[in-house]
Amino acid sequence: MLTRLLIVLLAILNVGVALWWLAPRAEPVAVVPPAEPGVASLEVLPSPAPGKVGPAAPVVAGTEVSASAALIATPAPAAAAEAKPAAQPPAATAAVEAKPEPAKPAENKPAEIRPPAVVQCASLGPYATQAQAQAAMSALGTDAARPRLREVPGKAASSYRVLIAPAASREEAQATAKRIVEAGFSDYFIVSQGEEANAVALGQYRNREGAERRLASLTAAGFPAKLAASGTEIAPSWWVDTATAGAATPASLKQRAAAAQQQSLDCARLR
Template identity: 50%
Template sequence: MLTRALIVVLVILNLGVALWWLLRGEPASEPPASPAGVAQLEVLPATQAPTTMVASPDATPALQDVTPASAPVAQPPGPVSAPATAVADTSAPRPAASLPAPAPVAAAPAAPAVPAPVTATPAPAQCVSLGPFADRAAAQAAQSRAGAVLRGAKLREVADAGATRYRVLLPPAASREAAQATVKRIVAAGVSDYYIIAQGEDTNAIALGQYRNREGADRRLAALSAAGFKATMVASGGDGSAQWWLDATLADGTGTAVARQRSGAAQQRSLECARLR
C-alpha cells in the first residue's frame, strides 16, 4: 500500500510540473547590452512622424533623422519591427568629403641664361722716349705736335750726348771707414759690382758700375734709388754737347711708330714706365 501511495504521489507531482511548464509562457529575453559610445534605438508608434534616436547618458550625442515627415504607412498586424534605417556607428571615423583635385599648374618656361659680361683685361702701359732734340724748345714743340698720343710727358736733358761711357758713383765719404760702412749697407741691400776709389778727386767714393750706353746707367740709378742710395751718373768720352729727349706713356692703342711720326722725332727708344712716376 505504501508503495502504491508513493507512486500515485509521484504521478501527481509530475502532472503538476508538466501543467505548470505548459502554462508559464515564453520567458522574456533581455536585449543584448549595447556597446559603450553607441546610440540606442527607441521604437515609437507608427503614428509618430520622424524617428528619434535617444542616446544613453554615457554615449556620444544622438543622431537625429531630419527626413521630413510623411504620411503614416499602414502596418500589417503583428509585432512592430524596428525601422529598416541603419544607424551608423558613431565611433567609426566619418569619411572626409571628397574635394575636387587641384588643376595641374603649368610649369613656367625657364628664362634663357644670360651670359656674364666678359671684362676685357686692360693692356699694360707702354712707355717710350722720343728724340733727340737740339734744345728744350724743340722738345716742347714735339710734345705739342704729339698731342693726345702721349700722356704724362716729361722733358729730359742728356748733358753729354757724345759720351761713350757712363759711370755710376756714390759721392765721396768723409773717411775710408765711412765708405766701408756704406759698402756694408750696399751689400745688405743686395747690390753687387762695387768698389771704393782709393785716389784722385773721387777718393772714398764708391763706384757702382760703368756702362757703354745711358739706358744701362739709368737702370742702375733706378735700382739704387729704390734701395735708398742717392747715386750720380758721370759721363766721359763725349764732346760736352747736350740733347733733349721726350719721355711719355703711349695712349691706349697707339704704337711707338705713330708717336714718333706725330712728334717728328728722329729716334724712339723703349722706356721703363717706373721712371716716369
Template identity: 50%
Template sequence: MLTRALIVVLAMLNLGVASWWLLREEPQRPAPPPPPAGVAELRWLPGGAAAVPPAPPPMVHAQGVETAVAATPSSATPATPEDATPQRAEAAPAAARPAPPPATAAEAPTPPLVAAEPPRCVALGPFADRVAATTAQGKAGSLLSQVRLREQPAISGSTRYRVMLPAAPSREDAQAIVKRIVAAGLSDYYIISQGEEANAVALGQYRNREGAERRMAAVQAAGFQARLIASGDAGQWWLEGQLAAGTPLAQAQQRSGAAQNRSLECARLR
C-alpha cells in the first residue's frame, strides 16, 4: 500500500511541474541601449564583405581646407591566392601557351568565278561531193552540233555534171541498153566509143548540180543505175557546225577527215 501511495504522489508532482512549464510566461528581454552619438551602426548584409560599399576616404582639415586622403597600398586588402593565380598564368613563358587552332576550310579564300567559254563554230572541208560530206558528219559525231552541209560552187564556173550509166562489156551490150532507154521514154543519150569510159551510156551534161540530180532521179525511176560525175573545176562541200564545249578544233578536224578548217560565225547556222 505504501508503494502505491508513493507512485501516485510522484505522478501528481510530475503533472504539476509539467503544467507549470506550459502555463508560465516568457520573461521579456530588455531592449538594447541606443548606440552613442557619432558611431555607425553595424549591420549584417547577405552578400558578405563584397556587398559592403567602400567607405569614403577620411577628410583631413588643413588650414580650413578639407582634403580627401587616398588609401595607401598598405591599407588595401591583401590579394588572395585566387587573385594571384591569373598573374602567374600571364607570366608563363610563350612556349607553354597552346598554339592557335589551324584555319578551317571555310576560312579559305573563295576562288574567282571563271566566265563560260563562248560557243565556237567552224567549217570543215573541202569534200568532193555531198556523200563525202555526209560521211564526215557521221565521223564527227557529237563533236559538232547544229550541223549543215553547204556546197561552195566553183569560182571559174567551168564545172560540168554528167549523168552516166556504167560501161557495158561490149558495144552490142551498150546498144541493147540504149534500146531499153528509148523504150522507157528517155531521150538525150549517146554511147561513148573510146577512152576509159568506152561503151558507157551518157544521159546528159549539166552546168549545175540541181539539173543533173533531177535527170539522175528520172533515170533511176526508169530502172537504171545512173551515177553523177563532176568534171572540170568542180565545186566543194563543207561541213559546218558548232564545236562541243571543251573540244579542240584539231580533234574535230582529224575525226571528220577534213583537210582544212575555217572559223565561222555561229549566227550563220541559225
C-alpha cells in the first residue's frame, strides 16, 4: 500500500511540473528606481533593423545610452583610429630649445713652409796626429752633421841624409870627424863645397826608418847630428770631413775646430 501511494504522489508531481512549463508567462517588467531630483531619466531607443543603419539619434545631455545603440548611432571617425603623439612637456621643450649648438671643428691652417737650409760640406785640417783631429771633431758638437776622420798619407823624400852642421873651418870639421871615428862610427866624409861646406856627412838612406836609427845612435854618443831629406817630403796628416747643420757655415766650423785650412767637399762622399 505504501509503495502504491508513493507512485501516485510522484505521478501527480510530474503532471504539475509539466503544466507549469506549458503555462504562458508574462514578460518581466524592469523595475526602475525613482530618479533623483534634477537628473534626467534613462530612455532606451529601439534598435534598427539588421543591415540598415539609420541616422544617428541625438543624445540628450545627462542621459546614458546602451552599448549597441551607441555603436550603431555613432561610427568611429577615421582620425580617431590614428595614434596621436603625446604632447611634449614644456620642460622638455625648453630643454631642447636650450641645447647648445655643437662646436664647429677648428679649421686646419696649412703649416708655414720654410725653405730647407742649404747643406754645405767641407774638409777641415790638417792635423798632425789622429788625436788632434778627434779633439777638433768633438769641438764641432751638433753644428756638424755626419763628421768623420780621414787620413792623408804623406809623401816620402827621395833619400835621407844624416850629418853634423857645417863647422867654422876645415880644421874644425876634421877634428869632429876624428872624434866620430874614435867613438866607433865609420862611413863619413867632410863636405868640401856648397852651402853645406865643412859639414860632416854620416850616411845617406833610401828610407826614413834607417836614417832615424843612425841619427839616434849618434845622438846617444853625444854628437849633434840631424836628419835632412833630399827632395820634397810631405808628412801624413788628418782631416775632419763634415756637413753643416742648422745655421752653421763652413767658416764657423773652421773657427770652432781651430783648423788651418778649409777645403770644399762633395757631400755625396759623406753618404
